[in-house]
Amino acid sequence: MIFDDFIGDKRPLTWVLQFWPVPIIAFLVGLAGTWLCKKFALHFGIVDKPDHIVKTHEKPVAYLGGVGIYAGLFAGLAVGLWQTREISGEATKWIAGIGMGGGIACVVGIIDDLFDIRPLYKLLGQALAGLTLVICGIRPALQSFPNVLGWTMSQSVELWLGIGVVFIFVLGATNSLNLLDGLDGLCAGVTGIITIAMLILAIHLSTWEFSLVGDPVRVIVCLALAGGVFGFLPFNRHPAKIFMGDAGSILLGFTIASLMILFAEKIPRWWLASIVVFGLPILDTATALVRRLLNHRPLFLSDRGHIYDQMIDRGIPLKKTVGICYLLTVIYTFIGLLMSQIQTRYAVIVYILVFAVSGFLVWKKGFLEMNGLRGAC
Numbered sequence: 001m002i003f004d005d006f007i008g009d010k011r012p013l014t015w016v017l018q019f020w021p022v023p024i025i026a027f028l029v030g031l032a033g034t035w036l037c038k039k040f041a042l043h044f045g046i047v048d049k050p051d052h053i054v055k056t057h058e059k060p061v062a063y064l065g066g067v068g069i070y071a072g073l074f075a076g077l078a079v080g081l082w083q084t085r086e087i088s089g090e091a092t093k094w095i096a097g098i099g100m101g102g103g104i105a106c107v108v109g110i111i112d113d114l115f116d117i118r119p120l121y122k123l124l125g126q127a128l129a130g131l132t133l134v135i136c137g138i139r140p141a142l143q144s145f146p147n148v149l150g151w152t153m154s155q156s157v158e159l160w161l162g163i164g165v166v167f168i169f170v171l172g173a174t175n176s177l178n179l180l181d182g183l184d185g186l187c188a189g190v191t192g193i194i195t196i197a198m199l200i201l202a203i204h205l206s207t208w209e210f211s212l213v214g215d216p217v218r219v220i221v222c223l224a225l226a227g228g229v230f231g232f233l234p235f236n237r238h239p240a241k242i243f244m245g246d247a248g249s250i251l252l253g254f255t256i257a258s259l260m261i262l263f264a265e266k267i268p269r270w271w272l273a274s275i276v277v278f279g280l281p282i283l284d285t286a287t288a289l290v291r292r293l294l295n296h297r298p299l300f301l302s303d304r305g306h307i308y309d310q311m312i313d314r315g316i317p318l319k320k321t322v323g324i325c326y327l328l329t330v331i332y333t334f335i336g337l338l339m340s341q342i343q344t345r346y347a348v349i350v351y352i353l354v355f356a357v358s359g360f361l362v363w364k365k366g367f368l369e370m371n372g373l374r375g376a377c
Contacts, residue, residue, distance in 0.1 A: 006341065008208030016203055019083060022076045022220055023227040030072020030231020037064040038235060038242040046114070048243050061240055063113050066248025068235075069188075069228045070106040073255065074099055076224025084220070090137070090213045097136025098221055098258045105129040105174065105254040109247030122246075123171060129254050130170035133261065140165050140264030140271065169260055174253030176281035179288060181249040183308050184238035186322050190280060190329045191252045192229045197277045197333035198222050198259050201270060201340060214265040221262070225255050238318055269347065273340035276351055279332030279358070280325060283307070287362050295370040303370075310367055 007013055041047060041062035049060045077099040084091045108125030111117055133139070139162035143153050153161075181187035202218035209215070229252070235241045244252075256278060264271035275282075284307050291305050292298065304313060311321040335354055339347035362368065 006204050008204070010209035011207050013203070013207060016206060016219055019080065019216070019219055019223055022079050022083075022223040025079050026072040026076030026224045026227025027231045028072075028227075029075035030068055030228040031234070032231075033071030034065055034068030034232045034235050034242060037068045038062045040064065041242065048245070062242040063245045064110070064247065065232055065236060065242040065244040066106055066109055066113075066246070066251050068242075069232045069244060069248050070102060070251055072228030072231045073102060073224050073251070076227050077102075077220065080216075080220030080224060084216050087216055088213050091217050093136050094138055094213065094217045094262075095220060097132045097138060098217075098255065101129040101132035101258065102251055102255055104132065106247050106251045109245060109250040112250075113245040113247055122250075126171055126174045126250060126254070127167055129174075129250075130167045130257075133166050133170070133258060134163050138166070138258065138261055139163065140261055141266050142264075144267045165264075166261060169257040170254055172285075173257035173260070173278070173281070174250045176278075176285040177253040177256070178246060178249040179285050179306060180281050180308075181244060182306055183312075183318060183322055184240040185233060185236050186308060186325055187249055187252065188229050188233045188236050188244060189322065189326055191256065192226060192233065193326060193329045193333060194256060194277055195222055195226045195229065195259075197337060198256075198263075198274060199226065200337060201263065201273060201277070204340070205270060211265055214262055218259065218262050221255065221259055225252075225259075238322070267344075269344045270340055272344065272347060272351060273336040276336035276339065276354065277333045279336070279354070280329045283355075283358050283362070286359070287367055291368045291370060294368055297370065305367075305370060307362070307367060 041064045046063045047060035048063055077095050081092050081095050081099075084095065105126065108122060108129065111125070112122055139159070142158050142161055142165070177187055177191065180190060199219065199222035202215070202222050205211070206215040206219055232242075232244065232248070236244065260271065260274045260278065263274040288303075288306055289299060292303075297303070304310070308321050308325055311324065312318060316324070332354075335350070339350050
C-alpha cells in the first residue's frame with residue numbers, strides 16, 4: 001500500500017511525544033489570551049463595526065484575537081526552545097526566528113486593524129517578518145530542481161533565489177489567509193486543518209530521521225500553531241465573540257509560510273506536498289485576483305467575490321459554507337499527503353491536474369463573474 005512506509009524505522013513514533021507540553025501550553029495560553037483580548041478590546045472599543053457590504057455581521061465584534069493566537073504560539077515555541085536546547089543550536093535559532101517573525105507579523109496586523117494602513121506599508125511589514133527567516137537561515141534548498149534536468153546551480157545563485165522564494169511565500173501566504181478571513185471560524189478552522197496535515201507530514205519525516213535540525217523544528221512549530229489556533233477557535237465560532245483581524249491572519253500566513261519553507265529543506269517532494277495542503281487559500285486568492293482582472297476592477301479593493309462570500313450570496317447558510325470549506329481543505333490536505341509518498345515527477349502531474357480541475361469548476365460555477373463594484377453573481 002502507498003502508506004506502508006509512512007512511519008519510518010529510524011526513530012520511534014514516540015520520539016514526537018517528548019514535545020507533548022508544546023500544544024498543551026500553547027492551547028491554554030491561547031485560550032486565556034483570547035479571552036483577555038476580548039475583554040480588553042470591548043473595554044477600549046477596539047471593535048469591528050458592520051458595514052452591511054463586506055462586513056455583514058450584525059453588531060460590533062471585538063478585535064485583537066490575533067494577539068491571543070500569538071500568545072499561544074509564542075508560549076508553545078518558548079517551550080520548544082527549552083526542549084531543543086540540547087538537541088541542536090541551529091534548531092533553537094530557527095524556532096526563535098519564527099517566533100520573532102511572527103511577532104512582527106502580528107504587530108503589522110495590529111497597526112492595520114487600528115489605523116487601516118496602505119497596502120504597500122502592510123506588504124513592507126510582511127516582508128520585514130520574512131527577513132527574520134532569511135537572517136536565521138531558513139531558506140529552501142533549490143539545487144535539486146536543476147539537478148532533475150541535469151543542470152547545476154552555483155551556491156550564490158541558490159542563495160539569492162532562495163531569499164526571493166522566502167519573500168514570495170511569506171507575502172503570498174499572509175495575504176491568502178488575510179483574504180480568507182471573512183466568516184466566523186473560517187480562517188482559523190482552515191488553518192487548523194492545514195496545520196494538522198503539516199504535522200502529519202512532519203512526523204513522517206521525523207520517523208525517517210530526515211534532518212537533525214528540521215525535524216524538531218517542524219514538529220514544534222506545528223504543535224505550537226495548532227495549540228494557539230484551537231485556543232482561539234472556541235471564541236471565533238459562529239456567532240463570533242472575537243475576530244482575529246489582520247493581526248491574526250497575517251500571523252497565521254507567516255507561520256504557515258515558514259512551515260512550507262521548512263519542508264523545502266532538502267528535496268522538493270515534501271515542499272510541493274505542503275503547498276498542495278495549502279490549496280484552498282491558494283484557490284480562493286487566485287479566484288479573487290483573476291475575477292478582478294477579468295472584470296477590470298482594482299486588485300486590492302475588498303469585495304464579496306471570494307468563494308465563501310459567493311456561497312453565502314447564493315443562499316448557502318454560513319455554518320454550511322464554513323463546513324464546505326473545511327471539507328475542501330481536508331480534500332486538498334489528503335491529496336498532498338497521498339502524493340508525498342510517490343515520486344515527485346508523478347506527483348507534479350497530479351498536482352497540475354488538481355489545480356486545473358479546481359480552476360475549471362470555479363469558472364463553470366460562475367465564480368469569476370461580477371455584478372457591481374463589490375457584488376458577485
